[in-house]
Amino acid sequence: MIERISSGGPWEEAFGYSRAVLAGDMAFVSGCTSVVDGEVVHVGDAYEQARTAFQVALWSLERLGLSPKDVVRTRMYVTGAEHVEAVGRAHGSLFGDVRPASSLLLVAGLIDPRMLVEVEVDAYAGDVIT
Numbered sequence: 480m481i482e483r484i485s486s487g488g489p490w491e492e493a494f495g496y497s498r499a500v501l502a503g504d505m506a507f508v509s510g511c512t513s514v515v516d517g518e519v520v521h522v523g524d525a526y527e528q529a530r531t532a533f534q535v536a537l538w539s540l541e542r543l544g545l546s547p548k549d550v551v552r553t554r555m556y557v558t559g560a561e562h563v564e565a566v567g568r569a570h571g572s573l574f575g576d577v578r579p580a581s582s583l584l585l586v587a588g589l590i591d592p593r594m595l596v597e598v599e600v601d602a603y604a605g606d607v608i609t
Contacts, residue, residue: 484542486535489517490590499539504605506543510556510597511535512589525562525595529555529569536600537573545602547577552601555583559595566596 483497491498499508512535513520513528521527537547553574557566563583570581589597 482543484539486539488514499536499543501543501604504603506540506545506549506602506604508536508539508600508602510599511539512591512594512597514594519591519593522593523595524565525557526565526569528594529566529596529598530572532596532598533569533573533600536598540600540602543602543604545604547573549602549604550574550577550579550600551603553579553581554599555581556586556589556597557583557595558586558588560585562595 480501480503482501484499485491486498488498490496496509499506511532513531514535515531520531540546540549553570555566555570557563563585567583574581589595
């Protein structure tokens with residue numbers, strides 16, 4: 480069983496991808512940034528951009544019947560070392576009790592230079608769908 484959902488984001492249709500895909504007992508959320516209604520929000524604030532990006536990802540999981548406690552892996556792509564602590568704090572504020580496997584990587588840039596962080600989330604749905 481494969482279920483795909485869209486958030487209506489500006490690049491999903493143009494680039495041919497889904498916001499999230501549930502495949503069997505695993506859910507995968509595509510890269511999420513701090514874009515709300517087509518606009519980058521919290522410009523210059525890595526902490527709030529990370530929280531917003533994770534909230535987009537968690538909203539996608541909720542549409543698949545999952546919650547933060549089902550998250551098993553996160554990835555954070557950060558555009559500068561100066562943002563690492565803020566992005567890490569944002570992750571901890573949402574996943575401190577869940578403690579998923581996680582990676583935080585420094586990248587040269589994102590699709591819009593105002594974006595400081597992009598996140599991906601994977602979740603285990605086995606306990607939910609059985």
